[in-house]
Amino acid sequence: MENQEYSVGLDIGTTKIVAIVGRRNAHGKIEILGVGKAKSLGVHKGIVNNISQTINSIKAAVAEAQSSAGVPIHKVTVGIAGKHIRSLQHSDYIMRENPDRFITDDDIEALKDQVKKLVMLPGEEIIHVLPQEYKVDSEGEIQEPVGMHGKRLEANFHVVVGQMGSIRNIARCVREAGLEMEALTLEPLASSEAVLTKEEKEAGVAIVDIGGGTTDIAIFKDNIIRHTCVIPYGGGIITEDIKEGCSIIEKHAEQLKVKFGSAVPELEKDSTFVTIPGLHGRPDKEISLKTLAQIINARVEEILEMVNTELKAYGAFEQKKKLIAGIVLTGGGSNLKHLRQLANYTTGFDSRIGFANEYIANDKNQYLKGPEFATSIGLLMESLKIRDKKTVAVEEEIEIEADTKVEQKEAQTNANAESQTQTTPQIEEEFKTPVQTSRPSKPTFGQSLMEKVKKFFEEVE
Secondary structure (H helix, E strand, O other), rough: HHHHHHHEEEEEEOOOOEEEEEEOOOOOOOOEEEEEEOOOOOOOOEEEEOHHHHHHHHHHHHHHHHHHHOOOOOOEEEEOOOOOOOOEEEEEEEEEEOOOOOOOOOOOOOHOOOHHOOOOOOOEEEEEEEEEEEEOOOOEEEEEOHHHHHHEEEEEEEEEEEEEEHHEEEEEEEEOOOOEEEEEEEEEHHHHHOOOOOOHHHHEEEEEEEEEOOEEEOOOOOOEEEEEEEOOOOOOHHHHHHHHHHHHHHHHHHHHHHHOOEEOOOOOOOOOEEEOOOOOOOOOEEEEEHHHHHHHHHHHHHHHHHHHHHHHHHHOOOOOOOOOOEEEEEOOHHHHHHHOOOOOOHHOOOOOEEEOOEEEEEHHHHOOHHHHHHHHHHHHHHHHHHHHHHHHHHHHHHHHHHHHHHHHHHHHHHHHHHHHHHHHHHHHHHHHHOOOOHHHOOOOHHHHHHHHHHHHHHHOO
């Protein structure tokens, strides 16, 4: 199998690193070829804090993915998150040299390149330049300007910015793991590709991806990205709270959260307990599920309040910006029992859990159904989209080249025909030129009269 036939998404998370290999089938759905998963040892709150451990974790995940897929992995599309991520709104424009020609993708890329030259804070770098809506001359609210005519091309942009050091560290880890980074994508954007529908993006929706170290948010309205942010808290801090509150080790705290945890204490009974084995001969410890839920609830409410603050910052409670489709919860943290009910109560918006298997064609054992795979599947989808664009570009280039050859051939044929047309009349003219003969000309009246007079005098003599 050629490398061009498949793509790879690499999710470098705080708790796990996942590599997914896939390709698009004849029906447009994604066929998963292989999955690799490894514990993330060198990442904290979405930021690499141990290069060598992160490299080893990436190698382990990629090796497992290669083994299960049976193909070599060279290029990967990588996700980025972390508390250093911020976003801003920016408007910019270009004046087109030839307004008689219609606007092309090259004009839009030129406008994006101009935005990328914005001066950021020291140590920051632009990750994404996302057009929201365009304006051509005096016409505004244009979604797709390609094919239109105009002198001034203007657009509103959503610009995603991150710390240069964090970006360089991720790139170095990927490179030293023997891989080439095809693209770097903001994780909430990748997750939204995997779990949101076009109708939800049109109506207005917020995706809240609760990962191990961060909670990533992306807000869409009118099918346009409106707001992104990263909250530096996730499922890991809930585990830490359980560990401290119940005086148990982290391994047991994580198991308690996953198997028995709840976000709403009122739905748990006081009489229900779970037993935790003691360490090295120490007595077992009994923990009330209601107490466990109270510990979890305190931290989850704090995270949801931060989500609410971001929704208010966007203006989600205004009538024109209202999120009709509400909230979609995804990521490993969204597996927490009763989280959806608490989110509904805290934010006032209807919510659902976003599963990432809607676009997967061959997930028969439902292994990838869990929301914890939303980001990695979204990164795979982004990688496939990049490949599709490259394929289309190559096909267009081949088509243009073929058209050019046809035009050149036609021009040569026309030139030859014209040359023959210019030569033929000369030849025909040469053959059609009348041949001069020596036939005697008919004498005039004066000449006849003189002949008769001359003859008369000769006879008289």
